[in-house]
Amino acid sequence: MKKLKIASIPGDGIGKEVVPAAIDVLHTVAELHGGLTFEFTDFPYSCEYYLEHGVMMPEDGMKRLSDFDSIFLGAVGDANLVPDHISLWGLLIKIRREFEQTINVRPAKQLPGIQSPLVNPNDFDIMVVRENSEGEYSSVGGRIYRGEDEIAIQNNVFSRKATERAMRFAFDLASKRKGRVTSATKSNGIVYSMPFWDEVFKDVAESYPNVKTDQQHIDALAAFFVTNPSRFDVVVASNLFGDILSDIGAGIMGSIGVAPAGNINVNGKYPSMFEPVHGSAPDIIGKGIANPVGQIWTAKMLLDHHGEEEMGQVLLDVIEETTKNRIITSDLGGSHSTQDVTNEIINRLKAKA
Template identity: 55%
Template sequence: MKVYDIAVIPGDGIGKETVPVGQKVMETVADIHGGLKFNWHSFDWGCEYYLKKGRMMPDDGIKTLSQFHHIFLGAVGNPQVPDHISLWGLLIPIRRQFQQYINLRPVQVLRGLTSPLKQVDATIKFIIVRENTEGEYSSVGGIVNRGLESGETALQVSSFSRTGCERVIRYAFERAKQTERKRLVAATKSNGIIHTMPFWDRIFKEIAAEYPDVDAELTHVDALAAKMILKPQAYDVIVASNLFGDILSDLGGAVMGSIGIAPSANLNPEGRYPSMFEPVHGSAPDISGKSIANPLGQVWTACLLLEHIGEYSLARRVLDVVQDLLEERIVTPDLGGRYKTKDVEHALITRLKNV
């Protein structure tokens, strides 16, 4: 029996409605497997916790989470809490303390979804590998001459280490090796950013020499964004720095027809620390508590967790059922359906049991 202890952070808003659906799906496939079990341990951290306690998680939150195999996260956000407080108080400390240096975002037009790119009739399926712990999202910087009308200046310093660049680029090459076409594109902007991007490019070329079987290419990020729209079927794996990867992966969510169902994984590939799995959608306070939250992003996120622990067939089984529901329009109002969250959950579980 494989047993996994999973820390659960439902977070805020619709996260409290969608996370239980993801858990139920994982419990169902574990029962089907017969030799798999998930032990859940829930924590009420997030913006609501911040409004009560003045912090997003307890001072020993990282130490607490270190006891678990992985982390299953919902949505985080509240209009009363500035985004930089919620992000730097919970998500970024977890990502950095646990060296979750890979942010993995699949881009795939599922059966039952229509890409807004009407001219594309080929299969769109690729992954974006985003550096997740350094780069442009650095805490180095500050405000100079604060309050002076003519002299107030904000400074933000990007931080690119050789270790940080090498490990994310090498991971992307390894993923590209596993694809049929073995194509890898790296986002850069070395024509305008004079220090960090040429450094990134140089390391990319060094590692590319070790993978002669991979078709490796450097592309300026603005051109890459345009090509993702014009010819998204051309990609297998895209690797990018923290900021570029963040933007491109959200563009990828739009390409596949709904950012509301997009999943992500924050990975520590070596397994020394827990990895964290979260949907891309926000906490959606405008629909929280109305029982119409779309749980499919959380369910697809569960698929990424299943893949990470080696349960590929179970992950495919879940994603196949998700696509069946999309085709049959058993979906919530945000996808044009008339079903409630619990209706979608019931359909998911019933189909999984009957496959």
């Protein structure tokens, strides 16, 4: 019997609603699987925890989390309670950095029954692979002077090791999909880091002769995500570019509420972390209308990560059957509750047993 120990961090806002829903789905998957069980341990790390303790997690919080196979996160942040730079750097980014989750993966796929804002989405299915440890989001820089002479300096850091690691991950992923990798660059405007990025991409591509490649400047690439997303398979991008592209991907799906993500540790030293993209959504807390699809699709990514790709595909198929039958929440134009959608997915999973 394969047992996965998962640290559950519902976090803030609707995370406390959608994480329990997705856990119910995962337990159902395990029951159908027969050879798989989940053991979830809840951690209260959140903005409410910060208000009570002055920190987003206790001093030994990372040590506690390191004992698990993966982390299942709901949402982080409530700017009405705690400034975002405190909540994110004290929990989400802290986990990403200290657990060496150097790759961020975000799918963008047209789901049946969900109206994309695009006139002709043409069944797009994109995987954005984002370098997740450095780049434009490095903490190197500073501020000097005050008043009109004040200067803020933010240094972008690109190492060959991290850049190549993200690109190899993208090529390996493309080898299992349609066999195409697009590199997001801006070497016509950014003098040092992006020509370096292009050079590493060319070097890595030589090791994958069966994978087709192209590269697009980020401004044009962002436009193509809107005008012709179906042309893309796997897109590899720096930290900032990947962040932007994956949010565009969520937008063209019809709602950020359906978008999943994985923060991947590739060296096996620490757990990876899986989280939806939607955030804490404080405006709909407690209304029972939070979209659970993003968290449940994130559960599919967790299954894939642990080698349960067959069950992961079954779960995605059921998600698509559910949306196709318009069992959806109000953000997608439906009238169903969080629990309605969750129950439908669970019932459809059981029907496949």
